[in-house]
Each structure stands twice: as structure tokens, then as C-alpha cells.
Amino acid sequence: MTIAFGAVALLGVIAPLRLMPLASDSTEPARSGGVLRLYLARHGQTDWNLEGRLQGSSDIPLNRRGQQQAALLAERLSGIDLDAVYSSELQRSRETARVVRGSAPVTSIAGLNERRLGAFEGQLGSPDYSRRSRDPDDTLDGGESLSQFFTRVKTTLTDILARHRSGAILIVGHGGTNQMIVRDLFGLSAEQAASFQQANDELYLCELVLGRPVRFWKLVMPAS
Numbered sequence: 492m493t494i495a496f497g498a499v500a501l502l503g504v505i506a507p508l509r510l511m512p513l514a515s516d517s518t519e520p521a522r523s524g525g526v527l528r529l530y531l532a533r534h535g536q537t538d539w540n541l542e543g544r545l546q547g548s549s550d551i552p553l554n555r556r557g558q559q560q561a562a563l564l565a566e567r568l569s570g571i572d573l574d575a576v577y578s579s580e581l582q583r584s585r586e587t588a589r590v591v592r593g594s595a596p597v598t599s600i601a602g603l604n605e606r607r608l609g610a611f612e613g614q615l616g617s618p619d620y621s622r623r624s625r626d627p628d629d630t631l632d633g634g635e636s637l638s639q640f641f642t643r644v645k646t647t648l649t650d651i652l653a654r655h656r657s658g659a660i661l662i663v664g665h666g667g668t669n670q671m672i673v674r675d676l677f678g679l680s681a682e683q684a685a686s687f688q689q690a691n692d693e694l695y696l697c698e699l700v701l702g703r704p705v706r707f708w709k710l711v712m713p714a715s
Contacts, residue, residue: 525657529697530568531672532591532663534583535560536691543615546583546665547608547634553586560692561590567694567710569593574658577651579603579665588663595661602647605665609634627681637681644671652699669695676705 535557539546553561564587573595578588580601588597609631611620623629627638635643651662664672666689674684676697689695694710 525701527652527655527657527699528659529652529699530571530573530659530661531669531689531695531697532564532587532661533666533669533689533691533693534581534587534663535564537583539613540691545608545611545614545616545620547605547612548581549612550581550583552582557583557587557691558590561587563692564694565591565593568661571659573661574655576661576663577603578663579605579668581605581665584663584665588661591661591663600647600651602643602650603662603664603668606637606640606667607631607633607635625681625685640667641671641674641681644668645675648672648675673707677707 535553537546537551537557538554539549539551541554541556568591573593576588576592576595576597578584578597578599580599581604584603585597585599588599608620608624610633611624611631612634614620620631623631624637626636628636630636630639651660662669662672669689670684670687673679673687674681676699696708696710698706698708700706
């Protein structure tokens with residue numbers, strides 16, 4: 492099966508079907524030792540996703556639709572020889588990773604867990620949550636501040652990339668986690684990174700090459 496990726500714009504509104512050049516703000520070499528293709532997926536749907544509830548660190552399993560999405564992701568990745576798959580320690584991420592991994596080993600890392608949302612976990616989104624979650628130092632009454640969350644994910648991503656000089660790896664993360672990964676890869680501000688909103692069935696590819704800006708694509712499925 493051949494899969495096609497279309498370039499996306501990160502600054503401003505995501506434009507998944509527009510072929511646009513994408514460059515990192517960083518002038519530092521992306522990698523040393525070759526080309527690393529980092530596939531970035533989000534876990535399949537859960538009942539709380541469907542209801543619009545804030546999950547955070549709550550360990551909610553995939554629902555039936557989420558299991559179907561994981562199976563479809565496995566089909567889309569079936570022609571790719573993955574060296575490793577990484578998930579968070581939350582079961583919705585681990586379940587998805589187990590379905591899609593093929594013959595690659597799966598490593599579950601707490602550093603890829605979704606942001607801890609404190610008193611807001613299990614609630615429906617609200618203006619109060621929207622306002623407070625953007626404050627870099629607000630720990631959301633027992634949760635994790637945006638600054639703490641970004642530092643955790645950045646440290647974890649650095650460790651993962653240090654293990655892979657080239658080849659292909661998959662990270663099965665969460666909506667917030669993957670936003671922090673994109674933020675780190677492209678040196679974005681929190682406000683710029685907020686434009687990256689990944690659905691449960693979306694797949695992205697980040698290409699990291701020595702001496703070049705990071706390149707980024709979204710999977711584009713042909714019209715039926």
C-alpha cells in the first residue's frame with residue numbers, strides 16, 4: 492500500500508492539503524548520521540474523547556471506534572519498516588501502539604503521558620479551563636503547568652532521538668503530547684504550537700536530516 496503525505500503549514504492555521512514549504516526556525520543541524528523519519532500518531536478514540544471530556548492523566552481505554560482507528564493506522568503503516576515504536580504509559584496509547592507496531596518493539600515511557608489536568612480531569616471543556624490551561628505556570632489545582640509539561644516532553648523526545656540516528660520510528664502520543672513534540676521540533680512558541688490540533692485518526696511524518704530544517708507532512712488519503 493502506498494501512502495501519500497502532503498506538506499502542512501504550522502504557523503497560523505493548519506492547512507493540511509496545501510503543498511507549502513515548511514522550515515524550522517532553528518539553524519542547527521536537525522540530526523547527525525543520516526535521515527530519521529519520525530511518524531507521529533495519536534491514540535484512537537476513547538469514550539471521553541467522544542463526549543468531549545478532558546482526559547489528562549486519567550487512564551481511559553479505547554472504545555470500539557478507537558480500536559477500529561488503531562487497526563486502520565496499522566494498515567496505513569504496514570509497508571513501513573519501523574525500527575521502534577514508543578507510547579505513553581496510558582492504556583489508550585499503549586493499546587494503539589500494540590496494534591500498529593508490526594514486528595517493531597514497543598517502549599512505553601511516562602514522559603509521553605498526556606498533561607496532568609488536575610481538578611479539570613473528567614470535566615467538559617470550559618472557558619475557565621481554556622484560559623487557565625494557557626497560563627504557562629498554572630498547575631490547574633493539582634495538575635501540571637504548561638511549562639512543566641513542555642519540559643517533560645522535550646526531555647523525553649531528546650532521549651528518544653538520541654537512540655536513533657537514522658531509520659524510522661513511530662510515537663503514539665496524545666493530543667497535548669504531540670503538540671509539545673511539534674513545538675520542540677520547530678522551536679515554536681506556545682501560541683504558535685496551539686494551532687496544531689491532531690485528530691485521533693491523523694498521521695504525520697517528521698523528517699530529520701543532517702544540516703537541514705525539519706520537514707513535516709500530514710497523511711493525505713485519496714478520495715473514495
